[in-house]
Amino acid sequence: MVTIYQNYISKTLKIHQRLMSSSTQVIFRENLSAPAYQPGFVEKDKYHKWEHNGLFEAQNGSKKPIFSMVLPPPNVTGKLHLGHALACTVQDVIARRKRSLGHNVLWLPGTDHAGIATQGVVERYLQSTQKTTRHLLGQEKFIKEVLKWKDKHGNTICDQLRSLGCSLDWSRQSFTMDSRHTNAVNTAFIELFKKGLIYRRKALVNWCTNLNSTISDIEIENVQIKGPTDVMLPGYQKPVKFGLIFSFAYKVMDSDEEIVVATTMPETMLGDTAVAVHPNDERYNSLIGRQVFHPFRKTPMPVIGDEFVDMKFGTGAVKITPAHSKIDFEIGQAHQLPVYQVINEDGNMVHCDHLFLLKNRYECRELILKTLKDIGLLRDIKPHEMTLPKCSRTGDVIYCLPKEQWFVMCSELNKRAVEVLKNGDLKVAPDKFTKTWLQWAEDDRDWCISRQLWWGHQVPAFKCSVDDSHVVWIACTDMNTAKLEASKFLRTMPAEIKAVRDTDVLDTWFSSGIYPFAAMGWPENLDKDYKLYYPLSLMATAHDILGFWVHRMVILGLELTGSLPFKDVFLHGIICDSKGAKMSKSRGNVIDPVDVINGISLEKLREKTEDMNKQGVLSANEMKKAIAYHKANFSGTKGIPECGVDALRFTLLSQDVKSHFVNFDVYQCNANKLFCNKIWQSVKYTQISFDKLRNTKDEITLNDLTYFDKWILSKLAYMVEKVNNSMDNYDFHLAAKALRTLIYSEFCDVYLEATKSGFESDNVKTGYAHAHTLSAVLNTSLRSLCPFMIYLTHELIPKIPAFENNIIHNFNDLHKTCLDNPMTEDFISWRDESLEKQSERLLKTLNLVRELKGLYGISNKIKPSIAIDTTDETLAKDLELNRAVVLNLTRCSVLNLGEAPKRNYVQAPLDKTTKIGVEILGDDFNNTILSARSKLEKKIKKLEQSLAKLEEKFSNSHYLTTVPQWTQIMDREQLSNKKEELDNLRKMLSN
Template sequence: MFVSRIDRLSFIRIYSSTYCCRFYSQCDNDFSATYNVDKVQEKWSNIWKKDKYSSPKTSTNHHFSILLPPPNVTGILHLGHSLTVAIQDSLARWYRMKGQSVAWIPGMDHAGIATQVMVEKYLQKIKGVSRHDLGREEFLLQVNNWKDTKKDVITRQLQSFGASLDWSREYFTMSEKHSRAVTEAFVRLAERELIYREKSIVNWSPSLRSAISDIEVEFLSVTGKTELEVPNYQEKVSFGQITEFSYRLKDSDHLLTVATTRPETMLGDVAVAVHPDDERYCHLIGSHVWHPFRETFIPIIADSFVDRSFGTGAVKITPAHDYTDFGVAKKHNLEIIDVIDEHGNMTSAAKPFSGLPRFVARERVLTELANRNVLGLIKDYSMTIPKCSRSGDIIEYLLKDQWFVNCKEISNRAIEAVKNGTLKIDPPIHEQTWYKWLENIRDWCISRQLWWGHRIPAYLCSNDKESTWIVARSENEALSKAREKLGGSIKIKQDEDVLDTWFSSALLPFSVMGWPDRTDDYQRFYPLSMLETGHDILFFWVARMVMLGTELTGELPFKEVLLHGILCDKRGKKMSKSLGNVITPENITRGVTLQDLNDQAKQNYETGVFSQKELQRTEDMNAEMFPNGIPECGNDALRLTLCSLNIKSHNVNFDVSECVTNKLFCNKIWQASKFVLTGIEKNPDFVKGCPNMIDKWILSRLAWMVATANEAFSERNIHVVTRVLKQFVYHEFCDWYLEATKPGLADVNSKIAFGHLDTLIKCLDVTLRTMAPIAPYLADELYAQLSHRIPSLPSFDSLMEAPYPAEMEFQVFRDQNVEEKFEKIKKIVSSTRSLISSNRIRPRTSEAHVIVRSQEDADLYRSNSKIITAMSKILGLKVSLETDQNNIDNCIFDTVGTDCSIYLVLKDAKKMVELGDRIENKISNLEKRLKKLIEKTSAPGFITGAPIDVQKSLAEKKDALRKEIEKLSQMKVKNT
């Protein structure tokens, strides 16, 4: 029970106390009329920070540890980050209030490619210089300055949003501490032969002159010829076409036709492949064709990978520029020729086209093929085009010497962990994606040709005769290993490349705890309790954390993965710069005009964050979505809105108007609190009273809310928590209970008033503690205000140190029988209100007679007649059994289910006549509409000729009209 819980916690003031609640009216002077968002947020942000409520407790062995996915230091936080923070903070606060020691760890990601690209754009836009103009050292200094500026902004954003992060454990993915962990991880993996250096195909961005990860590749689908802008090209480039051209067979005048979407790569063709069972070509297997530009014969090979339905069924093999072709070349021992370099230009191997930009070379190749009479059809073709998400460039698949992680063995452990249930993925729909990715995993290219990032701890060591790569923790260690291996005088140079950002991020669950050392934090908080992030990085981050975590620590880095959907706008479009629909959280919490929104977009353009197109799209979207700007909503309203979304959906649609609605919800709770304080002011000497039926009903609903909220938090369905809060506060506590208590509270110093007040205080206390994890500013402020004025309320410096309401404490209040009885009262009230409103009767001008079949119902309505009268806004209520019913004149009639009837008696005879005429007219109009529908649906050929959905729709309309006529007929005025 709740009382025993309070006793165990040694609270001085408890509900069971008979302590008189003294209310000083002068205290109401500083209780504002409405919820003052700015004042409250500033006050509580300072309190939480000063008193370090976010630090883990040392008094318990029950821990909840979680990592905030590190925001990139490319810019400020957007709503996607806010969604993550709202989810994690709600869970952290819930566990904290449940008495657990919570370690919620913040940090920032250096975001190698993203940050370098952003700073390069900024420098080019503001100073007109490139990183090559500055040099590596000066450029990195500029990036560090950028990082410091953005880090400060992000920190302020997180603190303003109310995120209860433990800032004493803050990390940065390029700090000295984390760099040590990255180096150690690389060395250990290399020692276990899980990291190797090899020439292989990678995703290459010519604009960045770097390999990029799969997550930084966007695929653009086109269904035919499409002109696209490509960086460093003045003219648009055509895509979405397939080109046929022919090779001449050796010792023959016959031609073999192939098809390709990338004609320029034919300069690196080393073979033509056909399916071994293709009757069209099986006689050609083993023969050769003449390559007109390389001026050599290339073989025709057989391989079952060939799709006989693609193009002509004969495919060109260009192993240096295609993943599949590279594998085929290794399988058949074919030559590998690079014809496109890292700048996107043709290499010397392309002979007459050497030095040309790749897409210029494409047109020249087509021209030459036409001149040689071997160019065939060029047709529209549906295809996907790989683009670099950072630069907008078209990806090239290049053969490069890179460092790779051998993923096969460590991925098997990640697969098995999900299969055997030791790793839970929620929602489980993503398990199949997990298996698909990991079962078909390629080795992971971790080299990046950047300046900003972790330098790869590998050294090219050489003597006069040979050279070798040495992986080591330092240059001295590398020298020592090289001398043992090579002997003699050693020259040494560290690899210029840096590591893929995802490599360093994959170490975070254990590196932030002090790994490779077994620190106190590591032993106390590792593995993490859970990992929460977006499902779009399930493979790129989550899977890699699991793979490296199990390999380097011997344990899963976490046993639960909670994945949220992709945040979209209200139309279901993913929020992105390119669409112009990104929303900054502060514009919602503080409010913003349309002009200010556009000024922000222009500033982003002027500093290189937005392109001209992105600026225009953003301004267009601002005008469409926010023609009147965005009103100030506050952090609580934004948090409530984000937590109201079903995060486990694939896409999560966000509508700013919901924030306005939730601000009204916050104010509703504020006004309800003022109502309670007013009731106490009128009953200054109240003591604990006995609850009547209405009190028992709301306490039962309170118990339901607490049980449902706890279950929802446990199952990570936070939207259910917000839903039951609104259901209770709006529809039960405010709409029904507060209204129902007004007659009782008017009877000053009565037992009924005391029972109401005691119940009101319980409800406010429990409601505020229930909503504290989601709307912490409002909950803390109201609780402090109320406990200051109501001595029977426990007092806390912050609700973060209060107990979260537990289901066990409130089971005693749950009463299904009382809830069923009150539902009957609600139906009487709702039906009476409907009679009054639908017939335009002025409130409190009529009397209601309720006729029931059972004595139990009669007793129920009589004992609650004051409540029914007050809430129905009638003059009075009379309750009778059917057996005792007398004639009731001058009334309109309605039924409530099958066991109850309501007669609304009007005193004004003239009004009765008007009402009767109105009802008769309405019935007449409805009957005419019904007659027309019957005639239409009875017409010859309707049943055989009309579509089924039309027949069904009209049948439903007829049923609805009949029911409405029947209802109005029952309401017919009964005159004397």
């Protein structure tokens, strides 16, 4: 059968005719100065030169195809964390690949004013350094402090993004509080208000007392409490106990009966307006429609029937507090119940019995329990598993209260968001997040967009009235305009109208929701970037903000610009530590990528963590947890070893970023630094090998390529195809695996070793064939690797020795740079699957020889004879053809094809057709055998135990339903490898 390689020869004979009859000139390049890979040396000054030369700037006059993205804007006062590193690396790889394919790429950077996060950081800083609060300073002075903080720290994260190698177009950098974006935010609000899509009403909101503001669901961290737990809260001198459920009775009026209800928040009973039971609950259905007596308000409350009640939970009866529970609020509206607010914005009790009035809610809790006990209504207190909603910014416990707020009416907007997905105009990848999208888009709840903060976009709306009556709200930014517009509704002269601008600010997600088009020039400058780059080609971000940000960009983009802001969405996972725990300050397991890049000692880690506490970034509790985490995880290496940017990027993308969670292991990152060094050494080896040809010249053709030249070229063709396909599908981990397998396992570990005998032989043609192959494989593989390892490849590709015309390609190697992506069609003709299968048996044979040598303690300095007895004619032919390479790869002296001598040889079967024998040198043959068998038996036993643990995992339903899919895939791969290894060891033991 004619092979793919032979087909290629016949098809390209004319193309290579000139090359086959002429010599080629060797192009020597600058030698590598350092003996080993040093990240600091390789990365130095490169990014500055790239930015200075405008390498990442989009070209408005270019006729190339357009590709545009925006960087999800990080907090202006933030610092780079591994979540940013993952997100930015994913986007950077996409942007660099698009450039290498000839696109005009705009990847636009920006920072977010991040209202809650920034205000919280600055407040903690002021408390820590000046022992003051924003309330003591006042709003004007506090805003000045925020601006000072921004000026000092605002560029930190941008500089860190540069250090990570992010190829952003900094000439177009944006900020969500600059004048252009502020104008866009105001315009968006006013337009939506005029369309009737923004309105103001009183509703239940998530309230943080410490911030004195509403917060969105994403700013809530739901902490699981397993039982009675003391929790320190900001502003409290003693801990508050959670994890208890309290049962008390409401007396049925005109009866001796009572209904017992249970709650984890007994203080809210002051605002109860009903008791609900299931209509089908036989215990209570006779009470539906009757009334119970509230012991403190001294008023009756109805017993209502509602199917939301779980008959099996607790007593089957539920207290209803519409003012402080979103579920209860909805039930209250359905049953027309009154709303009694009993906790105010400061967390104190209001509108209640004087016994509890103005007491803090937790003080009130203790007093209510005591009073209920005294009057004989407290029935029980039990341990209870519960979810405690805490503000992720302050650590305070969140509660609900009714408050006038601004809302976006989402019902009609959401219908369009559903439609664009279902008709294929919008594509969300991976597909599994389509369901999440629809859950958000099919939710009719309106979006609360106002916040009671001091830092942010002030709501562009004025409360207009005459004598504080007949109030009308006008959306605009100018008081005179507000009065003029209000006069049309209030039927009076503008001068008689009192207009006060709302002091609230807009939700950061609102200003971020218009970011894709506002950053491109909307609404005023539509002729330049907006016209060329909007809508965006892609939105890439973490899946946890699909609803909070991506969905809102779509609904606002459709409404305000008339088009989707982007047609493709790619969602990646959330960064976790090596044990799979989500990284957060509360867990103490956050790893600074800068520390991974530069390395840091355990002592310096501690000093840095303590300083973050002094600066107000970490609380005392968060600091303790972080120090404990560092000690537990990095004591073995006395800190975090220096890994460099390239190893960090490659490690992040070696995991399946499409998974819900992406684990990061510092030690894997350090291993990838060693991979970088392996690449460095392979270029040094190539330079040395080319140097051996300096004084020789020979004419070679494609026919002079050796067995292993053809093999590595076939493997190269497979890698290029695999990488291109994987990158197109955002399967970066598969691309990374293909690159590592080719470069590390096949090129460095096998092919380079296979060329040594060729360069040392007297056959100059063989040396030249290896040189052409080395140059082509290195150049191509490093160009494929370039989007992952940007600094190393830019350092090494120009230093790979080359030829004026390389016989491997039908193009000139000298014209191929880091920015040229290897195309599948340029290499596919080199793919020879029959040769790969053939060589696989040869390499397995050599691996078994090495395993036998290792088992019997034969050093590589001692070169024994080997005997290979096989009935496989192809294998025998390959062994004979590559005799010198076989001996070099196995570190042996003599290869005998045939049965091994009976004395002083140990043997093991490769399979039914082939048996390998290795000579045992020395006089102590029997003891060597016994020692090896003992070692082998121990190894087999250990492997069997390891296999049993792995197999037990896959029989556990909890593992199958909770462990991330990518982790399961890796475990299955490990299971398969261990089974194969065990099988081989048992074969060795049987001989």
